[in-house]
Amino acid sequence: MAVRIDGKALAAKVKSQVAAETAKLPRQPGLAVVLVGDDPASQVYVRGKEADCAECGIRSFPYRLPADTHQQELLALIEKLNADAAVDGILVQLPLPAPLEAEPVIEAIRPDKDVDCFHPYNVGRLNIGTPVFQPCTPAGVMEMLRESGISPAGKRCVVLGRSNIVGKPMAALLTQADGTVTLCHSRTPELTEITRQADILVSAVGKVNCVTADMVKDGAVVIDVAMNRNDAGKLCGDADFAAVEPKASYITPVPGGVGPMTRAMLMKNTTQAAAMQNGVAI
Numbered sequence: 266m267a268v269r270i271d272g273k274a275l276a277a278k279v280k281s282q283v284a285a286e287t288a289k290l291p292r293q294p295g296l297a298v299v300l301v302g303d304d305p306a307s308q309v310y311v312r313g314k315e316a317d318c319a320e321c322g323i324r325s326f327p328y329r330l331p332a333d334t335h336q337q338e339l340l341a342l343i344e345k346l347n348a349d350a351a352v353d354g355i356l357v358q359l360p361l362p363a364p365l366e367a368e369p370v371i372e373a374i375r376p377d378k379d380v381d382c383f384h385p386y387n388v389g390r391l392n393i394g395t396p397v398f399q400p401c402t403p404a405g406v407m408e409m410l411r412e413s414g415i416s417p418a419g420k421r422c423v424v425l426g427r428s429n430i431v432g433k434p435m436a437a438l439l440t441q442a443d444g445t446v447t448l449c450h451s452r453t454p455e456l457t458e459i460t461r462q463a464d465i466l467v468s469a470v471g472k473v474n475c476v477t478a479d480m481v482k483d484g485a486v487v488i489d490v491a492m493n494r495n496d497a498g499k500l501c502g503d504a505d506f507a508a509v510e511p512k513a514s515y516i517t518p519v520p521g522g523v524g525p526m527t528r529a530m531l532m533k534n535t536t537q538a539a540a541m542q543n544g545v546a547i
């Protein structure tokens with residue numbers, strides 16, 4: 266039976282470390298959290314991020330904009346936040362409601378305030394292996410592995426999902442940690458053949474029960490990044506948890522796994538951004 270990696274407990278530990286770092290800074294770090302529209306899931310995420318800020322001694326600057334906000338208005342807000350010395354980090358909750366385009370917004374954020382690590386400059390640095398920030402969800406996964414004593418070095422790592430937010434940067438971090446990484450996606454043939462080779466399987470697909478027990482090697486580490494709702498409306502990940510747990514050596518539950526870690530790493534990045542902006546090393 267797998268060991269469950271407790272993301273909630275580990276996130277609390279990371280946040281207490283961040284709070285200690287924050288207290289040492291010459292001024293309080295600030296995070297602008299921009300939410301456009303009224304997507305209920307995004308509202309929950311954003312409220313969670315603001316609560317984390319309070320816990321870590323970070324000032325949050327909430328911006329709630331209507332769904333019919335124009336691209337130019339959003340870009341103007343980003344420019345204002347870029348220039349605001351009290352704002353160290355800028356987070357624009359994705360996805361943006363149509364027809365707003367995320368790419369120009371991400372590119373407008375000053376790279377040294379890009380605590381999501383989505384700006385092409387930061388993505389480039391990440392892929393070169395000299396990251397300024399680490400993208401929150403993949404960094405949270407790496408922290409969970411480290412805390413569990415699992416090194417990707419020399420291991421076969423399979424990532425399911427090629428999103429810019431999770432799959433691609435996850436593959437980059439695992440590669441940097443000397444894993445041998447295969448990035449799979451919706452067009453990958455013979456998927457089960459590939460996943461069965463994984464020592465570390467990271468799933469970020471967003472489909473209930475898409476990771477079944479036959480896809481998992483005995484003793485594999487299964488990291489479930491997804492946040493889905495099943496037919497009964499219950500939160501769940503990609504893995505058929507009851508069937509996969511007995512085969513895995515380690516597994517992350519949903520909820521209480523990767524989700525809280527993503528938020529904790531956002532706090533860490535914000536404090537790092539504030540330290541950089543104050544010319545202080547942490």
Ligand code: GUN
Pocket residue numbers: 356357358359360381401402430527
């Ligand atoms: N939407 C889903 N995950 C994320 C995230 O990590 N950052 C932002 N900005 N939006 C998201």
